[in-house]
Amino acid sequence: MNNYRSKIEIVERILGYIARRDKALKTHILYSSNLNTTNLEKYLDWMTKIGLVSCVKEGRNTAYVLTPKGFEVLEKLRNLVELLELRSELSKDDSMISNPSLSRTLGVEDYVLIYKTLKGKTGLDYTHLTIKYRGGEYLVLLVDEKSLSQYSLRSLGYSLLASNDTGLPLLVIVRNKSLVDSIVNIFSTSKPLNEPRVLPLRDVLFV
Numbered sequence: 236m237n238n239y240r241s242k243i244e245i246v247e248r249i250l251g252y253i254a255r256r257d258k259a260l261k262t263h264i265l266y267s268s269n270l271n272t273t274n275l276e277k278y279l280d281w282m283t284k285i286g287l288v289s290c291v292k293e294g295r296n297t298a299y300v301l302t303p304k305g306f307e308v309l310e311k312l313r314n315l316v317e318l319l320e321l322r323s324e325l326s327k328d329d330s331m332i333s334n335p336s337l338s339r340t341l342g343v344e345d346y347v348l349i350y351k352t353l354k355g356k357t358g359l360d361y362t363h364l365t366i367k368y369r370g371g372e373y374l375v376l377l378v379d380e381k382s383l384s385q386y387s388l389r390s391l392g393y394s395l396l397a398s399n400d401t402g403l404p405l406l407v408i409v410r411n412k413s414l415v416d417s418i419v420n421i422f423s424t425s426k427p428l429n430e431p432r433v434l435p436l437r438d439v440l441f442v
Contacts, residue, residue, distance in 0.1 A: 245314040254386035355400025373406040405431040
């Protein structure tokens, strides 16, 4: 891993941890980030300075929360980290990825997973992970968390907006099976134009 990618993943990991908990103490961020205290403070000071996080007092302790700008940057970083990981897995000839758990979830051996920039009917562009299998094309979103955080809800909202505007149906793959009903309920109240599918990722334990 090069230094540039390493820094991207560190920032994404810190922002992602705070987003999943809505508010996080510095000591908890320290354990999750695998950084030493000095380096973590440099990252947090930098993130505070450019407006990605803000500080709130928790008794004698200082906690951090994501700002709206922080959520926006986190979404872009997660897309970038996923794209970097995909590039390392993609073959030179096509965009086929061999993933046994995903194959079992979809019920097929062959599928094409690739990032695309899609133009919606409103003229807006959406950068989203897409998947082609069984003759159809879908937007795909992986919810890779134990509970629905603010970030997860924002990602679902973005994906629903992209689905409605581009006309591509949305496929949501959930790592934690207990979240399936919650996500289905969100979709039932939002009444999307294309009915999304929600699938639990098979044969994978959430850790």
